[in-house]
Amino acid sequence: MNKREFVQALGGASVGALFGERVLTRYASFTPVALAREEDFWATLRGKYRLTPDYINLENGYYCMQSQPVLEAFIGRVRTINLEASHYLRTRQFDDKLAVRKRLALLAGCSWEELAITRNTTESLDCVIAGFAWKAGDEAVMAAQDYGAMLDMFKLQARRYGIINRVVSLPINPQSDDELVQLYEAAITPKTRLLMVCQMVNITGQILPVAKIADMAHRHGVEVMVDGAHAFGQLDFAIPDLHADYYGASLHKWLGTPLGAGLLWVKREKIAGLWPIYGDSSFPDDDIRKLNHTGTHPVHTDLAINDAIDFQLSIGIARKEARLRYLQNYWTAQVRDMPKIYLNTPTDPTRSCAIANVGVTGITPSVLATKLMDNYRVWTVAIDTANVHGTRVTPMVYTSTKELDTFVRALKEIAQV
Numbered sequence: 001m002n003k004r005e006f007v008q009a010l011g012g013a014s015v016g017a018l019f020g021e022r023v024l025t026r027y028a029s030f031t032p033v034a035l036a037r038e039e040d041f042w043a044t045l046r047g048k049y050r051l052t053p054d055y056i057n058l059e060n061g062y063y064c065m066q067s068q069p070v071l072e073a074f075i076g077r078v079r080t081i082n083l084e085a086s087h088y089l090r091t092r093q094f095d096d097k098l099a100v101r102k103r104l105a106l107l108a109g110c111s112w113e114e115l116a117i118t119r120n121t122t123e124s125l126d127c128v129i130a131g132f133a134w135k136a137g138d139e140a141v142m143a144a145q146d147y148g149a150m151l152d153m154f155k156l157q158a159r160r161y162g163i164i165n166r167v168v169s170l171p172i173n174p175q176s177d178d179e180l181v182q183l184y185e186a187a188i189t190p191k192t193r194l195l196m197v198c199q200m201v202n203i204t205g206q207i208l209p210v211a212k213i214a215d216m217a218h219r220h221g222v223e224v225m226v227d228g229a230h231a232f233g234q235l236d237f238a239i240p241d242l243h244a245d246y247y248g249a250s251l252h253k254w255l256g257t258p259l260g261a262g263l264l265w266v267k268r269e270k271i272a273g274l275w276p277i278y279g280d281s282s283f284p285d286d287d288i289r290k291l292n293h294t295g296t297h298p299v300h301t302d303l304a305i306n307d308a309i310d311f312q313l314s315i316g317i318a319r320k321e322a323r324l325r326y327l328q329n330y331w332t333a334q335v336r337d338m339p340k341i342y343l344n345t346p347t348d349p350t351r352s353c354a355i356a357n358v359g360v361t362g363i364t365p366s367v368l369a370t371k372l373m374d375n376y377r378v379w380t381v382a383i384d385t386a387n388v389h390g391t392r393v394t395p396m397v398y399t400s401t402k403e404l405d406t407f408v409r410a411l412k413e414i415a416q417v
Contacts, residue, residue: 046397101116127291194223224243247264344390
């Protein structure tokens, strides 16, 4: 790859301002995997974030701060919309949001007519779960390790309509994709209507073979809904590649938008069959916008998705994924065989990316997270549910290996006590 191709792959003219001519010249020939190890390159990117000196942030999975270019653009949009107020909302808002929606769909590799901008994954997938015309005795399949808000919505449908929820439990170290496919298949019955599956499990980081699971479910006549909260903006893929019927994601996690941005994708032929949560007679049954009635909404958040896409393209999703996987493997490899330290993330590096979960024998997750923060100024989050007991660790592209060295040292010292 020559320099010009490298620039184009990173996102065009914007990359020059982001990385600089010297960096481009030096790294133009590097593959994503090779570039992942080049600390100088990523240090340049780190400079595009304003980071607190008070602690090392290894909890980016909940919400990742915006880069400074995205933040400044967002603040500018807030000022502009505040100045024009209702005039903007009644004249230009919808055209501007449509343009962002179309660009987001291009990033996702899908038709813009199948995509809606929401506030987060929970809202997106709850639109699907609540939108089904359930009847008593219908069944749904999901995993104990799925996100709690969606599990709660399925429980609500069970209370309201009498549906039956069949819950599987995921192994931390599956021997093969077939093991996972068969696990879900064993829970399907002739009454199963919907199967929910995580593309990446939020508490362990495990990446599931979604397309294979979806193909299996479709053979049984079961529709498939994918929780992509942690995959979108972290992994290099297109939504249709997953062979699913419904997909939801949060954009304020790995894409780095302002808080309160998500997406919902519904396969075109499935849109008409979903009931909207909020009544809206403005759109026909086969228009996905019927599911996206937001009222008066902070439109500047939606518009800033465009700036986050610019920033993402300037890095390149293949490079981003490679760096995030490298960071996780960098620290997990150092502790995986240590006495008293255990990992709740697959050993196979292809089955995870940025997210990993670690525990110390004899120490509860909450105590471990507290020790890491109070004694070492390392910010993580405790996970103690669904057979997963440890702290979740989620570095971001700005994370340095030096910071991870501090974290590894902390784990080893805590485990020796």
